[in-house]
Amino acid sequence: MRFHVVKRDNWPLWKRALAYLAAVVAALVIGAVILLAIGVDPLDYYYQLFTMGTVGNKIAYKTYMNYIKEFLPLAITSVALSLAFKMRFWNIGGEGQFIMGSISAGYIALKFGASLPVWLTLVLMCVVAMLVAGIYGLIAGFLKVKFGTNETLMTLMMNYIALYVLYFIGETKADWNLFLQETSSRPVFVNFSDTVAFPTIKIGAKFELNICFILALIIGIIIFIYLKHTKQGYEVSVIGDSAGTAKYAGMKVNRIVLRTVFLSASLIGLAAAFKVGTAGVLSTAITDDVGWTGIIVAWLAQLNTGMIFIVAALICVLQHGSTVAAATYAQVDSSFANMLQGIILFLVLAADFFIRFRIVRVKKGE
Amino acid sequence: MAEQYAIEMRGITKTFGSTVANKNVDLAVKNGEILALLGENGSGKTTLMNMLSGIYKPDSGSIFVDGKEVTIDSPEDAKRLGIGMVHQHFKLVDVFSAADNIWMGKEKPGFALSKKRYKEIDEITKKFGFELDPEKKVYNMAVSEKQTLEIIKVLYYGAKIIILDEPTAVLTVQEIERLFGVLRRMKEEGHAIIIITHKLNEVMDISDRVAIMRKGEYITTVNTAETSEQELTEWMVGRKVDLNIDRPVVETTRPLLEVRDLTINNDEGATAIDNVSFYIRGGEILGVAGIAGCGQKELCEAIAGLRPIVSGQMIHKGDNIVGLTPKAILEKGISMSFIPEDRLGMGLAPSMSIIDNMLLKKYRDSKGPFVDRKTGREDAERVIKELEVVTPSAETPVRRLSGGNVQKVLLGREIKAGPNVIVTAYPVRGLDINSSYTIYDILNKQKTEGVGILFVGEDLDVMLALCDKIMVLCHGKVMGVVHAHKTNKEELGLMMTGTLDLSEKYADKPAGFARDTLFEDGNKKEEQE
Numbered sequence: 027m028r029f030h031v032v033k034r035d036n037w038p039l040w041k042r043a044l045a046y047l048a049a050v051v052a053a054l055v056i057g058a059v060i061l062l063a064i065g066v067d068p069l070d071y072y073y074q075l076f077t078m079g080t081v082g083n084k085i086a087y088k089t090y091m092n093y094i095k096e097f098l099p100l101a102i103t104s105v106a107l108s109l110a111f112k113m114r115f116w117n118i119g120g121e122g123q124f125i126m127g128s129i130s131a132g133y134i135a136l137k138f139g140a141s142l143p144v145w146l147t148l149v150l151m152c153v154v155a156m157l158v159a160g161i162y163g164l165i166a167g168f169l170k171v172k173f174g175t176n177e178t179l180m181t182l183m184m185n186y187i188a189l190y191v192l193y194f195i196g197e198t199k200a201d202w203n204l205f206l207q208e209t210s211s212r213p214v215f216v217n218f219s220d221t222v223a224f225p226t227i228k229i230g231a232k233f234e235l236n237i238c239f240i241l242a243l244i245i246g247i248i249i250f251i252y253l254k255h256t257k258q259g260y261e262v263s264v265i266g267d268s269a270g271t272a273k274y275a276g277m278k279v280n281r282i283v284l285r286t287v288f289l290s291a292s293l294i295g296l297a298a299a300f301k302v303g304t305a306g307v308l309s310t311a312i313t314d315d316v317g318w319t320g321i322i323v324a325w326l327a328q329l330n331t332g333m334i335f336i337v338a339a340l341i342c343v344l345q346h347g348s349t350v351a352a353a354t355y356a357q358v359d360s361s362f363a364n365m366l367q368g369i370i371l372f373l374v375l376a377a378d379f380f381i382r383f384r385i386v387r388v389k390k391g392e
Numbered sequence: 393m394a395e396q397y398a399i400e401m402r403g404i405t406k407t408f409g410s411t412v413a414n415k416n417v418d419l420a421v422k423n424g425e426i427l428a429l430l431g432e433n434g435s436g437k438t439t440l441m442n443m444l445s446g447i448y449k450p451d452s453g454s455i456f457v458d459g460k461e462v463t464i465d466s467p468e469d470a471k472r473l474g475i476g477m478v479h480q481h482f483k484l485v486d487v488f489s490a491a492d493n494i495w496m497g498k499e500k501p502g503f504a505l506s507k508k509r510y511k512e513i514d515e516i517t518k519k520f521g522f523e524l525d526p527e528k529k530v531y532n533m534a535v536s537e538k539q540t541l542e543i544i545k546v547l548y549y550g551a552k553i554i555i556l557d558e559p560t561a562v563l564t565v566q567e568i569e570r571l572f573g574v575l576r577r578m579k580e581e582g583h584a585i586i587i588i589t590h591k592l593n594e595v596m597d598i599s600d601r602v603a604i605m606r607k608g609e610y611i612t613t614v615n616t617a618e619t620s621e622q623e624l625t626e627w628m629v630g631r632k633v634d635l636n637i638d639r640p641v642v643e644t645t646r647p648l649l650e651v652r653d654l655t656i657n658n659d660e661g662a663t664a665i666d667n668v669s670f671y672i673r674g675g676e677i678l679g680v681a682g683i684a685g686c687g688q689k690e691l692c693e694a695i696a697g698l699r700p701i702v703s704g705q706m707i708h709k710g711d712n713i714v715g716l717t718p719k720a721i722l723e724k725g726i727s728m729s730f731i732p733e734d735r736l737g738m739g740l741a742p743s744m745s746i747i748d749n750m751l752l753k754k755y756r757d758s759k760g761p762f763v764d765r766k767t768g769r770e771d772a773e774r775v776i777k778e779l780e781v782v783t784p785s786a787e788t789p790v791r792r793l794s795g796g797n798v799q800k801v802l803l804g805r806e807i808k809a810g811p812n813v814i815v816t817a818y819p820v821r822g823l824d825i826n827s828s829y830t831i832y833d834i835l836n837k838q839k840t841e842g843v844g845i846l847f848v849g850e851d852l853d854v855m856l857a858l859c860d861k862i863m864v865l866c867h868g869k870v871m872g873v874v875h876a877h878k879t880n881k882e883e884l885g886l887m888m889t890g891t892l893d894l895s896e897k898y899a900d901k902p903a904g905f906a907r908d909t910l911f912e913d914g915n916k917k918e919e920q921e
Contacts, residue, residue: 030449032407032408032451033408255762255763255765256761256762256763257755257756257758257762258761259763260748260755260763263741263744263748264741264744264748264752267741267742267743267744268740268741268742271739271740271741272741273698273718274696274698274718274728274730274739275718275752275753276697276717276718276719276722276753386451
């Protein structure tokens with residue numbers, strides 16, 4: 027018996043959606059087998075994970091608030107990355123840009139938090155973080171248009187530069203270093219959450235919605251319109267599709283590349299400012315890996331802005347839920363979520379293959 | 393069995409999704425025979441041949457080699473059965489030498505690469521009567537050398553049945569002659585050869601029999617000696633087609649575009665266009681002939697403002713256009729479309745819809761920050777209707793269209809912009825007869841409306857019929873501008889290779905200088921006289 031692969035016509039949306047859903051379910055089944063093998067009841071574990079332990083929990087509102095804190099940077103970073111990916115500029119430097127944004131936002135908060143009004147400090151944090159992250163991303167963009175360097179390598183390496191700058195700041199006790207607590211003999215980041223924090227809107231008795239959530243939704247809508255309907259967004263698509271054609275059409279390709287890379291990186295800087303402005307403290311793990319996870323989110327969502335929000339929300343449920351579930355099931359570490367994420371990505375890609383192709387048995391001797 | 397075929401295909405069907413690429417196709421070739429496979433774009437010729445070379449597998453039907461039924465599951469199977477294919481897009485490793493490109497596909501290449509391989513390949517090359525340096529790297533090769541390498545490769549692997557997919561599309565007249573010589577010799581040695589081509593004169597020239605396909609279906613096979621170009625066309629298209637290209641006589645205007653003493657470098661910094669002067673009037677088609685890579689591309693790019701010039705002048709209706717941005721030149725009404733070898737690389741964004749491609753050169757014109765897709769849609773629908781573009785909808789990505797339709801979209805957009813000068817390079821590259829004639833009609837219509845057209849072409853027969861004047865380039869130099877109705881293929885061929893130089897033919901009038909030029913110094917000179 028022999029098989030061969032045959033291209034498929036376009037499937038209707040519901041069939042495609044079903045295929046992706048099947049992939050996710052299959053990933054969960056594989057996860058369940060692993061859970062069974064280590065003696066954990068998968069149904070209960072998944073229940074804990076997907077409800078994030080909120081059912082029957084008196085402080086469930088806190089879980090939701092923490093969840094949103096994790097969701098925001100990931101969603102904005104993914105949207106920002108999709109902007110560059112759409113232009114086929116492989117910005118792998120989300121981590122570095124996020125760190126640079128965090129450091130500069132933190133600096134503003136520590137330097138001016140005590141003297142300026144809170145709202146002004148916050149605006150300043152956002153603006154400076156966007157500028158610094160944007161310029162940091164622009165370096166790779168500039169090298170690409172000027173010397174034709176590979177942006178994947180450049181942005182990747184610059185992640186580590188940024189990371190070690192952050193380590194350096196976090197480890198070096200010195201007079202200039204206002205990031206560390208003066209009172210502590212060990213290097214500890216200053217917590218400024220009492221003086222500088224994004225305002226929240228009270229919904230119901232206890233739940234407080236961070237204003238950044240609304241801002242993130244607005245950013246999502248703006249980027250969606252930007253990519254779909256503006257001239258600049260059109261230019262991004264054309265360059266992503268064929269840079270030669272863009273040149274023929276009289277586009278200033280290099281300028282557009284730089285503009286888009288700056289926009290992408292500075293949005294990541296904004297995500298960092300939101301993060302710093304809600305956490306109120308820096309840490310060496312400030313990024314929460316959003317620069318990496320964001321890449322997965324952007325591709326799983328196929329660079330569709332609306333889908334990015336949905337996928338980011340689901341990935342966050344996995345990540346946040348797994349930490350909650352780990353409280354009940356000590357033998358399942360929260361990195362189980364990362365593993366599950368990997369299996370999902372793998373199977374969704376497989377589903378993608380079956381959406382495009384089908385496998386047919388060869389009939390013999392006809 | 394009355395006759396033993398080298399290869400025979402019976403009732404082959406192949407579908408891609410709901411598209412039927414081949415439907416119940418029969419095909420047979422004898423040893424020592426050249427079979428031409430003729431059909432329009434998208435009629436399934438390449439698909440059929442890919443099933444012989446093991447790239448695709450048929451859904452149903454059977455294949456016989458030397459009378460025995462075989463299954464071809466992979467290119468290795470095809471190789472074992474003695475089937476070799478020279479693809480339209482060469483399958484070579486650019487950074488490898490000629491010998492290594494052959495070596496790597498060998499059954500038992502051995503562990504170490506020894507110097508002996510160069511000698512062995514060289515001997516093989518000579519044995520088959522070719523000329524090729526085995527140590528030459530592929531990226532240093534001209535197109536015809538790459539093709540020679542591909543042919544040596546299949547012969548070296550011991551192919552008895554050789555398939556060539558549009559081998560002449562990228563060759564010059566002389567190179568085609570040489571290739572046909574090779575094919576005839578292989579035929580005499582008993583090889584079975586299948587050649588895919590669009591060009592009827594080549595079919596008549598080289599083949600013994602012709603198999604015709606239309607829309608995935610097998611139509612018939614005829615002996616070449618017993619048919620005519622007209623008859624073949626009718627089978628291929630399915631209806632009567634007028635094979636004459638019109639050359640309407642139009643009153644010409646004063647020069648629209650004038651180029652003087654233009655020198656341009658190529659990407660490597662060598663001189664691509666050397667001191668070239670010419671002019672285009674409204675209502676005429678100026679053909680540019682020359683062997684591949686003699687500066688046509690650089691000339692087109694320079695006119696469109698995409699490539700800086702070294703020296704010289706270019707004026708459009710008397711205004712200087714040297715140093716203007718591509719956008720500014722576009723706004724003056726100079727449209728440039730260049731169909732590269734891959735046909736999609738320049739001028740179109742393949743993954744984007746027809747609508748978005750219509751907007752490419754005018755998306756800036758609308759007010760505000762938003763793209764005006766409404767006029768884009770109107771344009772797209774008009775082009776689809778007027779040029780009979782076959783597409784499911786205006787939203788379909790251009791990459792999903794067939795070659796002819798892609799080129800119609802491109803030309804349609806250029807014409808929609810209402811240019812007064814059209815620079816077009818290879819607009820019918822790879823197109824079948826029907827689509828080619830549509831393109832010629834489009835160009836002629838523009839010409840009668842007073843547009844000046846620079847037509848860079850490769851098919852001399854077409855240029856002789858379509859163009860008013862033909863400028864011949866050789867190594868970036870003008871060999872002369874001749875009237876199309878006063879010249880012939882042989883003269884053009886001699887000029888293309890630089891054997892004949894007519895640029896000094898008229899001592900009183902330098903070639904490429906218009907008598908009623910709009911250059912200021914030119915006017916003065918006339919006044920003084």
